[in-house]
Amino acid sequence: MNAMTGDKGVMLTDAQKKSRRRRSLAIALVLAFLCVLFYVVTIVKLGPGVMKKTALPEITVIV
């Protein structure tokens, strides 16, 4: 199960490579989940009023 060393640097065993791949995949899934979560929470927090145009305040010009 130990990694091997050689001229090419650290050589991982197949089990270690598989383990690293699974960890990378897990990190990717967590990041994707967080992206979706933050997007949805942003929409929820903005609320339905975000689509309404607010009227500009009237400006009275005194000449």
Place this chain on the structure above:
Amino acid sequence: MSLISEERTVRAESLQGFAGVEDYWALLKPRVMSLVVFTALVGIVRAPGEIHPVLGFVALFCIAIGAGAAGALNMWWDADIDARMERTRGRPIPAGRIEAGEAMVFGLILSGASVLMLGLLVGWLAGALLAFTIFFYAVIYSMWLKRLTPQNIVIGGAAGALPPVIGWAAVTGNVAIEPLLLFALIFIWTPPHFWALALLKKRDYERAGIPMLPNVAGDGETRRQILLYSLVLAPAGVAPFALGMTGPLYGAAAIALGALFLGFAWQVYRRREGETAERAAKHLFAFSVLYLFLLFAVLLAEGMAR
């Protein structure tokens, strides 16, 4: 051996414990986490007012991650103890699959992220309570009390009792009597629950040098304390009903389950020798889990039916 190959050897050795995803998951103590999520959910559902389902989910998610982070920090700190105990020997750090420092960083990052997320997205009172819970479990309980006093789990139980209060605070932005009663319920439930286990795992705790009550004060005193706490727990379980905060279903369940709890505690107190004593402790431990689960399940059902 040249310097470069020496360095490579060191790097290779450090890769011996190449952990899998399941090891990081185990660091989060998923079984404890599930109980925390469940009790926090009850706090959210019982709270007056409304929370958007997405924000409710975020609150639960953050509480779960915060609880997991506290678990990882506990495993980092207690790695030496875990290695000496049969029950915990297979955990990722003592088994050599994850390095202790790695678990610490993992726990710290998750702690910070969960508190920040809960504070920014849901509310700062809930975020602050979660931060306090993590601090209490990792520092007050794990680092300080656990190896110091047989009252470790009595005081440390506060960390496990806070999730319904956090859930409530996530919805209302404040804390009221009802979540404090739920806090008290879990807080009083913790000692008889853990001491029943401590009676069964006395040798394990002795080997690890943890001053659990049976190791310090003896089995007899532990049985007496279990009975005393159970005598307080039964009425504490009924209190939310008695104060008019719950429906009759909860009241009936709390009375029946409290009486059963007392019955099991009485058996532990009475049966002191041999296999029957061990069986009584096992029964109390198993029933204590069921007791808390059923009471909170009824609270959840009543809250959802409102």
